[in-house]
Amino acid sequence: MNENARISRIQKGKRTEIRRENERVILEAAEKVFAEAGFGGATMQLIADMAGLPKANLHYYFATKEDLYRRVVQNIFEIWLHAADSFDNAAGPAEGIGAYIEAKMEISRRHPFGSKVWASEVMHGAPVIQDYLETTLREWTDGRMAVIQRWIDAGLMAPVNPRQLLYMIWATTQHYADFGHQIETLNAGKPLTDRQWRDATETVKSVILRGIGVLV
Amino acid sequence: MNENARISRIQKGKRTEIRRENERVILEAAEKVFAEAGFGGATMQLIADMAGLPKANLHYYFATKEDLYRRVVQNIFEIWLHAADSFDNAAGPAEGIGAYIEAKMEISRRHPFGSKVWASEVMHGAPVIQDYLETTLREWTDGRMAVIQRWIDAGLMAPVNPRQLLYMIWATTQHYADFGHQIETLNAGKPLTDRQWRDATETVKSVILRGIGVLV
DNA sequence: AATTTTGTTGACCGGTTGGTCAGGTTGTGG
DNA sequence: CCACAACCTGACCAACCGGTCAACAAAATT
CATH class of the missing domain: 1.10.357.10 (Tetracycline Repressor, domain 2)
Structure with a gap:
């Protein structure tokens, strides 16, 4: 396996794709919820619902509410x-x-x-x-x-x-x-x-x- | 008792004074806390502490957090x-x-x-x-x-x-x-x-x- | 095909929050 | 001085929240 093939696989691998897509969806939902409710008023459950994912899944990608907020x-x-x-x-x-x-x-x-x-x-x-x-x-x-x-x-x-x-x-x-x-x-x-x-x-x-x- | 005397008593009565002063203190504290933490991030306990009153006393003057916020x-x-x-x-x-x-x-x-x-x-x-x-x-x-x-x-x-x-x-x-x-x-x-x-x-x-x- | 890594999720938990309430204190009118 | 109303507050509670975890599914690696 040469270098190009490996990079290609990494970038296109389903794992990487899933991660990137889920992070995108979560960040988009979080941006909206944080904007509309403020940090204190926003809940992980609300963000999860808007992202269409279980709450526990959010914590898999972003350890804490504050981490997620910081990224936004x-x-x-x-x-x-x-x-x-x-x-x-x-x-x-x-x-x-x-x-x-x-x-x-x-x-x-x-x-x-x-x-x-x-x-x-x-x-x-x-x-x-x-x-x-x-x-x-x-x-x-x-x-x-x-x-x-x-x-x-x-x-x-x-x-x-x-x-x-x-x-x-x-x-x-x-x-x-x-x-x-x-x-x-x-x-x-x-x-x-x-x-x-x-x-x-x-x-x-x-x-x-x-x-x-x-x-x- | 004539009208003037009654109005004077109402305006100067200790009861009225207590109410007015406490509402003032609470509103002032609430304004600061709501500004610094947002509605969702603000807590009645924090406002009470800043106003120097027990939390239950806040609810005596303002029924709910939302009522207090609305006044501010x-x-x-x-x-x-x-x-x-x-x-x-x-x-x-x-x-x-x-x-x-x-x-x-x-x-x-x-x-x-x-x-x-x-x-x-x-x-x-x-x-x-x-x-x-x-x-x-x-x-x-x-x-x-x-x-x-x-x-x-x-x-x-x-x-x-x-x-x-x-x-x-x-x-x-x-x-x-x-x-x-x-x-x-x-x-x-x-x-x-x-x-x-x-x-x-x-x-x-x-x-x-x-x-x-x-x-x- | 076996094994390891990564992703998924319902159920659960300790801590906090807004709000209540009973019982007490203080002020007011008669 | 008495009775009533307004004020005060410690203790309590149900609801909710951020975060955890064990068990499982899917994908990648060997």
């Missing part, structure tokens, strides 16, 4: 950080910040449950991911602040406090996920349409970009 | 609505929206626990205050949107979607309460100083006001 939070954090790719290779603030806002709005739309879990985690004092905040997030923030400061120094945008600007972007974009229920209620109880999402994105972009002196 | 949520909702007073008798958007942002930032600073409870309630689908969203909040929103629209029609500000503008103000201001822990962590673990709160308020105000074409 880490998943959304990864997505969150990736949105920064828009930021990096941008020529100036109009392009960079505009693309970042669009990326974050897209995340709010496609991962509303993950966003809520993250918000909930932070609101409760980040008991699980405090170390991420102090290391990865801090470095990430410092890096983007430096980019914004360079744009300001180059006269490409108004001298707005870069940190506060990032907070404003985070707040406005995540609002559409975290407070989605309120927004839906004020929208006659109906989810936002494609057009409404585009309008919201455009409004956020235009107000912020004009607010930092990039648009006229 | 209603309290913050009242404060929330009152911030709109800044909006109403304003000559134009610079004054009205500026004052509203300041009022909401002040609420985020002075009632961080209440803000978090409100956010948590909405994030979880507003199980307790859904009717408020559909009645009071909707009317409130429609009213302010009309005011903003009049300003736009009068040429006092750029034609920004009034609804999205309100959402942006809610999001940016409440962010400082709901994500206060994250902001504090990124601030070297220290709470914002007076000066930093003023800076944050000014940045939010200037970016939004410039963003809607009110500032140059």
Whole structure:
């Protein structure tokens, strides 16, 4: 048996497939339940029911409720950080910040449950991911602040406090996920349409970009 | 006994005083515990300990955990609505929206626990205050949107979607309460100083006001 | 085909939680 | 000073929750 065949077998083996699929189903159910009930309000039984598995099976893949929760939070954090790719290779603030806002709005739309879990985690004092905040997030923030400061120094945008600007972007974009229920209620109880999402994105972009002196 | 004497006695009676004071202490403790642990994670025992009362005493004043929670949520909702007073008798958007942002930032600073409870309630689908969203909040929103629209029609500000503008103000201001822990962590673990709160308020105000074409 | 590893699950358990209640204490009106 | 109402609380309970485990099934390995 050569190396390729072995790798192929490992990746395609039924065992591996079962594990991957079950973990996926469990994490998806957990994300939803944690988002809708909070960590304390969520029960392993509820997650199991939503995943269509016996509760004992959950504990086979994830030792404890906290382990499962940690994985859910880490998943959304990864997505969150990736949105920064828009930021990096941008020529100036109009392009960079505009693309970042669009990326974050897209995340709010496609991962509303993950966003809520993250918000909930932070609101409760980040008991699980405090170390991420102090290391990865801090470095990430410092890096983007430096980019914004360079744009300001180059006269490409108004001298707005870069940190506060990032907070404003985070707040406005995540609002559409975290407070989605309120927004839906004020929208006659109906989810936002494609057009409404585009309008919201455009409004956020235009107000912020004009607010930092990039648009006229 | 005349009417005045009776009212005076009722308001000053020790019984009334005891009830009012105990309810106040319990609500204050409950707000903090619900904010830090969520509804599901909060326990009556924890609230009782923080209030310095036996658990059974809590159930004397508030029949169920849900009753207590409902009162906490209603309290913050009242404060929330009152911030709109800044909006109403304003000559134009610079004054009205500026004052509203300041009022909401002040609420985020002075009632961080209440803000978090409100956010948590909405994030979880507003199980307790859904009717408020559909009645009071909707009317409130429609009213302010009309005011903003009049300003736009009068040429006092750029034609920004009034609804999205309100959402942006809610999001940016409440962010400082709901994500206060994250902001504090990124601030070297220290709470914002007076000066930093003023800076944050000014940045939010200037970016939004410039963003809607009110500032140059 | 035998053996080992991995996956599956109903039944069970100790600990915690929201809520109750009986019996006591304190304040109030007559 | 008496009777009634409001307030207080230790002890208790049924329900539920996270987690365990033994016994079994299925797949992989030899």
